[in-house]
Amino acid sequence: MYAVVADEIPYLTPSFGLLSLLSDASFYKFISDQASGDQQSIQSVIMVSVLPEDKTVVIISGTNKGIGLGLLHKYAALPDHIVIGTVLGQADEIECIIGTGSSIIRVEMDVTDVEGPKRAIKELQSRYGITKLDIAISNAAILTSQAMARIEDIDPQAFEDHWRVNVKGNLLFFQACRPLLRAGSKFVFISSGAGVLDRVPDRQNVCYGITKIGATYLARYAHFEHPELIIFPLWPGWVRTDMGKLTAKHLGLDDGTVTVSVDESAAGLQNVINNATRETHSGYVWNYDGTPGKW
Numbered sequence: 001m002y003a004v005v006a007d008e009i010p011y012l013t014p015s016f017g018l019l020s021l022l023s024d025a026s027f028y029k030f031i032s033d034q035a036s037g038d039q040q041s042i043q044s045v046i047m048v049s050v051l052p053e054d055k056t057v058v059i060i061s062g063t064n065k066g067i068g069l070g071l072l073h074k075y076a077a078l079p080d081h082i083v084i085g086t087v088l089g090q091a092d093e094i095e096c097i098i099g100t101g102s103s104i105i106r107v108e109m110d111v112t113d114v115e116g117p118k119r120a121i122k123e124l125q126s127r128y129g130i131t132k133l134d135i136a137i138s139n140a141a142i143l144t145s146q147a148m149a150r151i152e153d154i155d156p157q158a159f160e161d162h163w164r165v166n167v168k169g170n171l172l173f174f175q176a177c178r179p180l181l182r183a184g185s186k187f188v189f190i191s192s193g194a195g196v197l198d199r200v201p202d203r204q205n206v207c208y209g210i211t212k213i214g215a216t217y218l219a220r221y222a223h224f225e226h227p228e229l230i231i232f233p234l235w236p237g238w239v240r241t242d243m244g245k246l247t248a249k250h251l252g253l254d255d256g257t258v259t260v261s262v263d264e265s266a267a268g269l270q271n272v273i274n275n276a277t278r279e280t281h282s283g284y285v286w287n288y289d290g291t292p293g294k295w
């Protein structure tokens with residue numbers, strides 16, 4: 001429930017006076033209607049105590065498609081969750097099963113914009129009253145066909161572009177979320193088997209793989225810097241998303257060879273995150289099926 005104090009709120013009956021409690025749905029309707037209407041009346045609204053402690057708040061970056069969208073669906077279907085999906089640019093409309101007492105918030109965020117993640121978090125605080133994050137999943141990343149080349153042929157611009165999104169983007173997202181993470185909160189860096197040093201390379205993905213080593217490295221360091229949090233890198237498997245299919249195409253394989261569906265990957269990731277504790281998981285790399293990963 002949301003407590004809203006205002007001079008004049010058209011939805012409220014006079015008997016409510018200046019203070020009223022709104023359900024999640026009517027609160028969001030109220031805010032969005034106000035946003036499209038008279039700006040002056042927005043400023044006259046004071047919002048207090050918006051977030052019940054018993055809701056689990058989850059934020060996932062890059063949720064317009066692929067694994068991020070799959071995770072959004074999985075978490076939204078659970079009861080008593082507030083699921084925040086960040087989107088690059090305009091959010092596509094989605095149909096989603098929402099668990100009892102749960103809600104979805106979609107907020108714009110470009111992880112390559114130095115101020116982008118902080119701005120998104122500020123919006124979540126001021127507009128939606130978010131005061132904590134129980135689970136944060138840093139999922140947004142890129143892999144482009146220009147990136148797939150032998151080292152001697154790598155385009156420096158493609159190299160830099162991947163670094164900016166996949167490493168610096170992870171850093172900025174962690175920095176922005178950090179003030180809202182509480183003792184016991186979980187921060188997951190979605191990494192990849194492509195970021196394993198101890199393997200014989202089987203494809204031309206240096207440009208991407210080196211950034212996934214970066215994500216894993218950030219997770220390992222953050223784990224040691226924050227003994228009160230649960231932080232680890234997590235592999236989603238080879239998944240039938242635009243990114244997964246691009247890799248197949250590069251290898252001359254068809255989409256059917258990409259073994260894991262988005263639903264299967266998201267279910268596995270959610271399961272690992274759910275079971276993760278500081279003692280068992282934090283600081284180590286994990287696979288979506290619950291098996292340990294490699295460095």
Ligand SMILES: NC(=O)c1ccc[n+]([C@@H]2O[C@H](COP(=O)([O-])OP(=O)(O)OC[C@H]3O[C@@H](n4cnc5c(N)ncnc54)[C@H](OP(=O)(O)O)[C@@H]3O)[C@@H](O)[C@H]2O)c1
Nearest residue numbers: 062064065066067088110111140141192238239241243244
């Ligand atoms: N698919 C696989 O087989 C596989 C394997 C191992 C690891 N992974 C990792 O899993 C994660 C998800 O991959 P995916 O397969 O779901 O990829 P995807 O389908 O390409 O989705 C990536 C998401 O990241 C968003 N994104 C890209 N640049 C961004 C930016 N600058 N700021 C904010 N968001 C941005 C994209 O936004 P738009 O929708 O606007 O483009 C998209 O929603 C990534 O970290 C990837 O490295 C994937």
